[in-house]
Amino acid sequence: MESSIKFLSNNKAVQELAKLRTVDKTCPIHPEQQLVQLPGKPPFCPKCQQAAIAQQNQRMAKFYTAKFKKRQTTETLQRDSIFDDPELGKATFNTFQAVGEEAQRNFNLARHIAGEYLDPAVKFNTLFTGDPGRGKSHLALSILKTVNEHSPKPTACLFINVNELFRLIKAGFGYTNEDYKYTEDNMTKLLTKKTDLLVLDDLGAEASFKRFDKHNPAQASEYVQRVLYGIVNGRNRTIITTNLTSEQLSTMYNPKLVSRLYTGIKGHIIKFTNATKDHRGIEF
Template sequence: MKTTQGMFSEAFIDRVAKEHGVDQQHLLSKDEIERQTVKMAQQAIARKRIKVFAAMSVWPGGNIPLHFQFSSWQVDKQDNHELAKSLGKQAYQLAIRMEKTSLNVIMSGDKGTGKTSLALAIMDYLSDKGQSGMFVSTAELASLIGQQYELSDVKARLTDIERAMTEVDVLILDDFGTEGGMKQDIKPVRRDMQTLMYRVANARVDFEMNTPRRSTIITTNNSVSELKTMYNDKLISRLVPKPTSQQLAFLNMKDVRGI
């Protein structure tokens, strides 16, 4: 190659390749470069999507995000180590299944027993696999629904939240049922909350295949019969899974929050 023609000599190319550790005998083909470029673009889109949906989460209290990984699950915090270990294993196995198949999962039991932690661990695991996740405290959501009639910005935010809830890959409905009152005084949830939740539940079901279109994880202190007292049966049937493998019962476990 002639440098006078604006091109580099082979000797120059060889020297630069050697300095930068480039193996010219194993350069990528044009097709492989295109495939890798497309893959990188898809990964960038997935990362952006994950951030967008995470930002739409409705966190409890001071709207401070919560995080938890399976590696942080400590079975020795519970008196029944075997049960705690079994619940952690069951949640992990569900996370693996949810990589390829959308599932509904319910975690029920007393407060402070680790339901939210394992739900977050599943979402964290799937986020690493490229799935978007969104956390919604149903008590906070109910509060926003009540505020929308006085605050226009809240109404606009609710529109965005509902859309995100219908489209996100993994939706956590945390403390589901709290919005229906205390166990001693359970009553039907307000109609506008019921309507919103019903629209979300419908959007997350593939009615042609009769399977979840996207994964939903419920954590609750209530029984299914109590949830049916608060919500329409059709809504509960769309959210609560029937297979026992997708039901995690945190029974006879102690509150480990320490507060």
């Protein structure tokens, strides 16, 4: 059926072309070209018509190229991010409540860092540290959204909760890359080769839940450390949020991994203390 339709369409075009008649006028743009005319239609220049078709094809090619590029970059944040709390996805700088001097200072520094990340040539990591509920993840995601929306060059931004990442990877043990999105191989490629600016959220939770001791956290498994090192070693623009101190991170992870996490963080450390109230705290 489809081939028959194409034949009829092409046959009709041939019939229309047979009706073309040359008129005694030339094109003002192409003086050597006489105009042609279909019955009941205004005369036109074949060369101008070809140029118009070529321009239209170029516009369509640019449109679909830009659309494909957008899907591979700016749409990554919404499509591929992994949250442990779906409500966090609504976070922006506009919704952050900076209560107190420390929170306001950290808010201002986060906005400044977002401005630095707008330049794709700038390479450094950022570290958010402090107790839960202070707004670390909120500000980290706000940086991503700012870069995602305002970067002069399409930028693939991604927010990944580390504990959820490993839960999904482990759930796919035994599956192939084609059968399951969250295989170790698929996720490592996504987070290194296809992501320009990455948030690794709540680093340490994937190991500290094993033994709840803030002062002596459990060491992350060899498997977790290997995967994390494969990710951060292939990157130079990563934002890390963690509830742990530098000493605790050094206890939990291999020195080579910690060293990669700390790449370029001087001047890009946002620390929350008890001076900032836990906004998730409940009094009873």
